[in-house]
Amino acid sequence: MPDFRLRVFQAVARHLSFTRAAQELYITQPAITKHIRELERTYGQRLFERRGNRISLTEAGALLLRHADEVEQLHQHLTEQLHNLHGEAAGRLRLGASTTISQYVLPAILPGFQQRYPQVELTLLNGNSEQIAEALLAGQLDLGFVEGRSKSRDLHYEPLLDDELIAVRQATPAGPPAQPLPLAEALAHPLVLRERGSGTLEVLEFALRERGIRLASLSVAFYFDNTEAIKTYLEAAPQALGFVSRRALTRELAAGLLEEVPIAGLQLQRQFESLWIQGQPLPRPAERFLRYIQQVITLGNNA
Numbered sequence: 001m002p003d004f005r006l007r008v009f010q011a012v013a014r015h016l017s018f019t020r021a022a023q024e025l026y027i028t029q030p031a032i033t034k035h036i037r038e039l040e041r042t043y044g045q046r047l048f049e050r051r052g053n054r055i056s057l058t059e060a061g062a063l064l065l066r067h068a069d070e071v072e073q074l075h076q077h078l079t080e081q082l083h084n085l086h087g088e089a090a091g092r093l094r095l096g097a098s099t100t101i102s103q104y105v106l107p108a109i110l111p112g113f114q115q116r117y118p119q120v121e122l123t124l125l126n127g128n129s130e131q132i133a134e135a136l137l138a139g140q141l142d143l144g145f146v147e148g149r150s151k152s153r154d155l156h157y158e159p160l161l162d163d164e165l166i167a168v169r170q171a172t173p174a175g176p177p178a179q180p181l182p183l184a185e186a187l188a189h190p191l192v193l194r195e196r197g198s199g200t201l202e203v204l205e206f207a208l209r210e211r212g213i214r215l216a217s218l219s220v221a222f223y224f225d226n227t228e229a230i231k232t233y234l235e236a237a238p239q240a241l242g243f244v245s246r247r248a249l250t251r252e253l254a255a256g257l258l259e260e261v262p263i264a265g266l267q268l269q270r271q272f273e274s275l276w277i278q279g280q281p282l283p284r285p286a287e288r289f290l291r292y293i294q295q296v297i298t299l300g301n302n303a
Helices: 004-015 018-025 029-043 059-084 099-104 110-116 129-137 183-187 199-210 227-236 250-255 284-302
Strands: 048-051 054-057 091-098 120-127 143-147 155-170 191-194 220-224 241-245 258-260 268-277
Touching: 004 018, 004 029, 004 059, 018 029, 018 120, 029 059, 054 059, 091 099, 091 129, 091 284, 099 120, 099 143, 099 199, 099 227, 110 120, 110 284, 120 129, 120 284, 129 143, 129 155, 129 268, 143 199, 143 284, 155 199, 155 227, 155 284, 191 199, 191 227, 199 241, 199 268, 220 227, 227 241, 227 258, 250 258, 268 284
Parallel strands: 091 120, 091 143, 191 220, 191 241
Antiparallel strands: 048 054, 143 268, 155 241, 155 258, 155 268
């Protein structure tokens, strides 16, 4: 089995961040630093240049990264071949999912998969749809899940699950509007939106563009890189309006913290999709996971 310190090094090299590497591997940042220092002592070379809060690979670090990737691929290939002798799925499965999916869809599915396939070691990268596509193309992921309309010709996309964005605001004593608000009236509110590169913003921007409305012409109070921040902001900002996946609002709507605001003529339907490198077969663990999540979704839709 490859040295865990190499896993740590690869994570830091991918993110160029000790903090994000710690988040990916579920260990502390001091532990990350310890493993990197041990590697540097082992090889007698500095692996990263540190300049303030930024780091970059040294020449020795770039060389080690190439060989560490080769070691990981050989280990993965060996593991798959050994378990294929018995028709089992095993090895490392690197998943990536855009924020809504990683927060509100996958957490309920992962435990069942782990119970069924205990030999598969899962990691999950959380980013926006653009970042997940880039990580796949860079060979950092085996299977991704995204939301949005943009497509890369180098990636294969398959529909996974329907979703809907809805407008929400801080709950009011009078409750949600009895009639849908005119679009112009709704868009006159300060808007709270996801960041550039997110599938959520892309769906909204496309729908508005079809109606001749440019996002730049609207009053945007804040762009956030996650849905939880949008919901918390809206709870404290009575004049603001946000657009959030319905799947992310179960608790807030039930608790009366936020309320849905129907908007006349604005339906924001979208699809979550699975994706992987075009023309390449999925590794066995990724193929097993895709099949498993499709079965879970089908059973849920039929329940």
